Amino acid sequence: MFTKRLLLPGFLWICCFFFVPLLILFLFSISRVGNFPTDLSLFPPTLEHYKQAFDPIYVSIYLYSFKLAGLSTLICLVLGFPLAFFISKLPPKKRQIYLLLVFLPFLTSFLVRTYAWFTLLRPNSVIGQLLSSLGVQDSFMSSSSGVLLGFVYDYLPFMILPIYSVLERFDFRLVEAAIDLGASPLQSFFHIVLPLSFTGIIAGCTFVFVPILGDCIVPRMLGGGKVPTIGTLIEDQFLGQLRVNWPFGAALSLLLMAIVLLIFSRFHKQLKDSQWL
Amino acid sequence: MRKKSDVLPSGFLLKALKLEIILTYAFLYIPVVILIIYSFNSSSQALTWESFSFKWYLALFDNEDLVVSLMNSLKVAFVSTFLSTLLGTALAIGLDRLKNKYSNSLEILSILPLVLPEIVMSIGLLLFISRFCRPFFESFGFEAASMLGVVIGHVTFSLSYIMLIVRGKLRHMDKSLEEAAKDLGATAFQTLWKVTIPLLAPAILSGAALCFLLSLDDFYVTYFVTAGGSGFHTLPMYLYNMQARNGVSPEINALASLLLLISGIIVAIAFILQNKKTS
Numbered sequence: 001m002f003t004k005r006l007l008l009p010g011f012l013w014i015c016c017f018f019f020v021p022l023l024i025l026f027l028f029s030i031s032r033v034g035n036f037p038t039d040l041s042l043f044p045p046t047l048e049h050y051k052q053a054f055d056p057i058y059v060s061i062y063l064y065s066f067k068l069a070g071l072s073t074l075i076c077l078v079l080g081f082p083l084a085f086f087i088s089k090l091p092p093k094k095r096q097i098y099l100l101l102v103f104l105p106f107l108t109s110f111l112v113r114t115y116a117w118f119t120l121l122r123p124n125s126v127i128g129q130l131l132s133s134l135g136v137q138d139s140f141m142s143s144s145s146g147v148l149l150g151f152v153y154d155y156l157p158f159m160i161l162p163i164y165s166v167l168e169r170f171d172f173r174l175v176e177a178a179i180d181l182g183a184s185p186l187q188s189f190f191h192i193v194l195p196l197s198f199t200g201i202i203a204g205c206t207f208v209f210v211p212i213l214g215d216c217i218v219p220r221m222l223g224g225g226k227v228p229t230i231g232t233l234i235e236d237q238f239l240g241q242l243r244v245n246w247p248f249g250a251a252l253s254l255l256l257m258a259i260v261l262l263i264f265s266r267f268h269k270q271l272k273d274s275q276w277l
Numbered sequence: 278m279r280k281k282s283d284v285l286p287s288g289f290l291l292k293a294l295k296l297e298i299i300l301t302y303a304f305l306y307i308p309v310v311i312l313i314i315y316s317f318n319s320s321s322q323a324l325t326w327e328s329f330s331f332k333w334y335l336a337l338f339d340n341e342d343l344v345v346s347l348m349n350s351l352k353v354a355f356v357s358t359f360l361s362t363l364l365g366t367a368l369a370i371g372l373d374r375l376k377n378k379y380s381n382s383l384e385i386l387s388i389l390p391l392v393l394p395e396i397v398m399s400i401g402l403l404l405f406i407s408r409f410c411r412p413f414f415e416s417f418g419f420e421a422a423s424m425l426g427v428v429i430g431h432v433t434f435s436l437s438y439i440m441l442i443v444r445g446k447l448r449h450m451d452k453s454l455e456e457a458a459k460d461l462g463a464t465a466f467q468t469l470w471k472v473t474i475p476l477l478a479p480a481i482l483s484g485a486a487l488c489f490l491l492s493l494d495d496f497y498v499t500y501f502v503t504a505g506g507s508g509f510h511t512l513p514m515y516l517y518n519m520q521a522r523n524g525v526s527p528e529i530n531a532l533a534s535l536l537l538l539i540s541g542i543i544v545a546i547a548f549i550l551q552n553k554k555t556s
Contacts, residue, residue, distance in 0.1 A: 007371020010364035010436055011387065017433045018390050021401030028404055079301050086298050100548070105305050108540040109494035111513045112533045115520060116308035119315075119530070156305065186290075214394025217496065221520070234396055238403065239504060250404070253397045260393055 022257075028250035049251035058233070065229040068144065069212040072151035073159075076208050077201065079152070080159035084200075085193075087160075088167035099164065106157035114221050117150050147227045150218040155211065159204040166200025167193075202270040210260050230256060309537065316530035333531035343532070346515040353424060353499075353511060354492040357431035362485045364432070365439025370473065372440075373447045384444070390437045399501035402430050406502060423509030430498040435488035442487070446480035479550075486547035490540055512536060 030045040052058075087098045105113060170193070178188040216231030223232075234256070236242070237249025264271065317329050337343055372384055390398055406426045454476065458468045474481070496513040503509050510518070516536070519529050 005371065006367040007375065007383075010368030010371070010440065011383065013364055013436060014387060014390065014433065017402065017405070017429055018398060021398070021405040024404050024408070025397070025401045079297070079304075082294050082297055083301055086294075101302065102305065104541070104544065105309055107490060107544050108309070108537045109496070109513055109533075111494070111496040111516060112312075112536050113309070115516065115529070115533055116312040118520070119312060120308050153304070153308070156301075210392075211394060214396040216396060217517075231394075231396055234400070238400060238501070246404070249400065253400050257393055257397045264392065 025250045025253055028247050029254050030251075031247050033245060033247055049245075049248045050255070052248060053251050053255055061228050061233055062230060065213060065231075068148060068151070068227075068229065069209050072148055072155065072212055073205050073209045075148070075152045076156050076159040077205060080156055080204065081163055081201070084160045084163035084167055088164055088170070095168075102160055103157055110154060111217065113154055114150055114218055117146075117153050118221055144223070144227050146222040147219050150222040151212050151215070154218060155208045158207040158211070162203035162207060163197060163200040166197050166203075170196065199270045202267050206263060206267060206271065210263060213259070214256055312530055313534045313537065316527060316534040318527065333527045334535070336528055337531050337535070340528075342510070343512075343515060346510040346512050349424065349509060350493055350511040350513075353427050353431060354489050357428045357435055357492045358485050358489045360428070361432045361435035361439055361488050362481060365436045365484065366443050366474075366477070366481055368436065368440045369443035369447060370469070372444065387440050388437050390434045391441070395434070395497045396501070398433065399430065399498045402426070402433070402498070403501050403504060407504065420509060423503055426502045427499050427509065427511065430502045431488075431492045431495060434498065435491060438487060438491070439481075439484040442484040443477055443480050446477055450476055482550055483547050486543055486550075490543050493543075494536070494540060 029049055030047065032046055032048075083102065087095055087102070090098060174192055174196075175188045178192055179185070183191070213229075214231050214234075215229070216235040219227045219229045219232050220235075230252070234249050234252045237245045237252065316333060317331070368387060372380055372387070375383070406429070410426070455468055455472050458472045463471070493511075494513060495511070496517060499511050499514055500517070503514070512532075513536070516529060516532055519526070519532070523529070
């Protein structure tokens with residue numbers, strides 16, 4: 001039938017420009033380093049890049065990235081949940097406006113938002129002066145704290161939206177029932193609202209944690225080269241100033257993809273329930 | 278009298294929560310607001326406010342490279358929005374009509390570009406294009422080749438976004454109108470053209486606006502596909518290079534504010550269109 005065949009061009013595009021590149025990424029990851037970055041010496045294939053990826057130096061970078069991403073996710077959750085909750089309890093008309101207000105910064109360029117934060121963290125900026133006059137070290141710039149803040153700033157909306165959409169569908173009569181039965185508002189929150197919005201929380205955490213792992217802009221812009229993450233590591237293999245190593249970078253990318261797929265398959269059920277996948 | 282469904286705690290905790298919410302909103306907006314304010318600062322020192330002036334904005338337009346980047350960004354955005362809207366809508370409709378055992382997996386496969394980290398997709402495209410497509414593209418000329426690469430990158434993820442949005446609308450759409458059309462003797466194509474697509478129009482348009490915005494603002498995919506900027510620049514890439522070379526400068530502030538303004542206008546238009554359609 002004609003309408004079914006409509007899906008072909010779009011799907012072929014994805015196959016050609018998404019799946020085929022992934023295949024090529026795989027081929028690169030098992031080939032030897034050639035004279036030029038784009039050389040593909042596939043025969044014989046080698047697993048040396050994957051072995052190299054598990055070298056302790058790199059493993060420490062992975063662990064550091066996970067810590068950074070995990071901390072950022074946690075902060076986003078703590079900041080974002082009350083906001084999502086607050087918006088979901090507003091009357092419908094007001095909700096749209098407040099939601100839009102949350103997303104307006106997000107709808108502008110990721111780069112611009114990171115840059116805006118960058119300007120604030122410079123030593124001779126408003127905040128820098130404030131901090132040093134308070135006696136706090138003004139080394140927010142070029143440090144992991146700056147990068148952490150940058151991550152939270154850039155990815156907070158990704159946490160708020162999934163939680164909000166789950167809370168929006170939440171049946172608050174359950175809470176009424178609990179209060180009728182004698183529970184305090186706090187108790188009903190922790191025993192009813194929180195567990196039932198769990199799928200939204202998982203979705204939000206996933207949509208923050210996963211992109212942060214692969215992010216190479218924020219650590220580079222706000223970390224001044226002192227904050228190595230998985231993202232910057234991969235970028236360095238392809239576009240770095242020092243030795244580039246495309247096959248190694250390809251192996252790293254595929255390993256990152258494997259981790260992401262693991263996360264998604266582990267939380268597949270929750271993500272499905274939150275209707276985000 | 279307290280509403281029964283009020284889960285909010287009373288007293289101090291409530292005040293703390295309200296404070297937290299206000300602070301979070303402030304956190305989201307303060308850097309951007311400060312950026313915009315200082316872009317009008319005629320002094321180049323970040324701290325001292327001299328006077329209100331447009332001079333940095335004017336300096337931007339004198340900059341030929343920047344104007345070229347802007348044009349590049351717009352060209353890429355229009356082409357990729359057009360292509361991805363076409364392909365994505367078709368994909369969504371096709372998937373909706375296909376009701377066999379594969380349709381679920383196909384849907385998930387179609388969303389994969391959004392799910393995987395952008396860096397993986399961008400690098401894959403870098404390898405694919407630079408290794409296998411370059412010779413072919415270059416026959417069109419160097420600039421067209423770079424632009425083609427960027428467009429391909431943008432379409433690949435925009436496609437999935439549009440697919441998601443239109444598919445969502447399709448799920449909630451009232452199928453009885455389509456059935457009525459078929460009962461009245463319309464062919465599949467006529468039903469599609471005269472019934473389905475007009476009903477989907479708000480979703481398609483807001484999806485297209487989103488893709489345009491994403492393409493304009495995109496840095497990641499563009500950066501990798503052009504291997505760090507081999508001559509072909511879009512606006513975000515230009516900003517990144519300026520920042521990498523000069524750090525913070527008022528011109529960059531002006532540029533960033535301009536980008537914010539363009540994005541804001543597009544969002545406003547999309548918002549108005551959306552509300553007009555539903556009313």
